[in-house]
Structures are given as C-alpha cells and as structure tokens.
Amino acid sequence: MWGMNFATETTASEPSIGLDDRWRQTHLGRLLGHAMRRFDERVLYLMAGNEGVPLALANLAARDQISAAHIHITRHLALEGSRLTDLARAAGMSKQAMGDLVDQCTAWGLVQREPDPLDARARRVVFTPVGLAWLQAFKDAVAQAEAEFGEAVGKEVATVVALGLEAYDT
Numbered sequence: 001m002w003g004m005n006f007a008t009e010t011t012a013s014e015p016s017i018g019l020d021d022r023w024r025q026t027h028l029g030r031l032l033g034h035a036m037r038r039f040d041e042r043v044l045y046l047m048a049g050n051e052g053v054p055l056a057l058a059n060l061a062a063r064d065q066i067s068a069a070h071i072h073i074t075r076h077l078a079l080e081g082s083r084l085t086d087l088a089r090a091a092g093m094s095k096q097a098m099g100d101l102v103d104q105c106t107a108w109g110l111v112q113r114e115p116d117p118l119d120a121r122a123r124r125v126v127f128t129p130v131g132l133a134w135l136q137a138f139k140d141a142v143a144q145a146e147a148e149f150g151e152a153v154g155k156e157v158a159t160v161v162a163l164g165l166e167a168y169d170t
Helices: 028-048 055-062 068-076 084-091 095-107 129-153 155-169
Strands: 111-116 119-127
Touching (some): 028 055, 028 068, 028 129, 068 084, 084 095, 084 119, 119 129, 129 155
Antiparallel strands (some): 111 119
C-alpha cells in the first residue's frame, strides 16, 4: 500500500529500507510504466486488425515485429516531416536508435527520407501514403484503447487520471 513504511531504527551508515518492500512493486513510476506498456500493446493489437492497415504491416504487427518503439515515430513525426535529430529528441531517443527505427519503417513503406526545403544539406523524414494510413489506424486504436480504459476504471476516474497526467507532464 502507498505510504506504508515499517522501517526500523538505523544508524547513519545503515540504509533505512525497512521491512516492508512492497513499495518497490507498487510505486507510481512502476505502475505508470506497466500501464504504458499495456496501453501500447493494446494499441498495436488493434492496429494489426485495422482494415486500413496494409496487410503486410498488419501481419508484422500481429507477429510482434512492430513494437512500441516503432510507435515513437507514429507519435512524434510531424505531419510536414521532421529532421531525424528533432524526431529523436521528441521521442527521447538517441539519433542512432531513431535512425535504426526510421530505416525499418522506410523498408516497410511507412516513411521516406526527402530533401529538407529549408536546408539543402539536411533530410526530412516524412510519412508515405501507407504511413498516413498507419497513422489513421494509430489514431483509431488510441481512441478505442482510451475508451476501453474508461470502461475499465470508470469515466470519472479516467478523466481524473488524464487530467492528472497532463498536469504532471507540464
């Protein structure tokens, strides 16, 4: 339970961990991490069954070849395109890791690299038409997963959770 700490008296050189270590399994960060993974897994499952997703991509998603990491591109790529460094920064990833994801998504036909109209030396990552269909499937799946969350915990709790997370994010 939150706030339950049965620590015994310790000396200055002894850490005060306590006898009850249930907090390690139930602290807010761990719960948020589990919830995010569960939400992303549900979104990917729903996307795999979306009629608007090309069959090859649906099959990749259904076989767990597309992971939550690939969703970073879907979440963070601007509709007008993004430079790789900006995309990596927005996703909280290294440029190299994001480059690997972009390479995979390029091979799958979701995105392509094109010259940046503002800087001839730079390239932008942009959605392809297939990628835009994927983005629509992502939007639909997120809406359904959010509705399912609301049904599971109640609309009032879902609203409070969303408002609390928005406030925490700022």
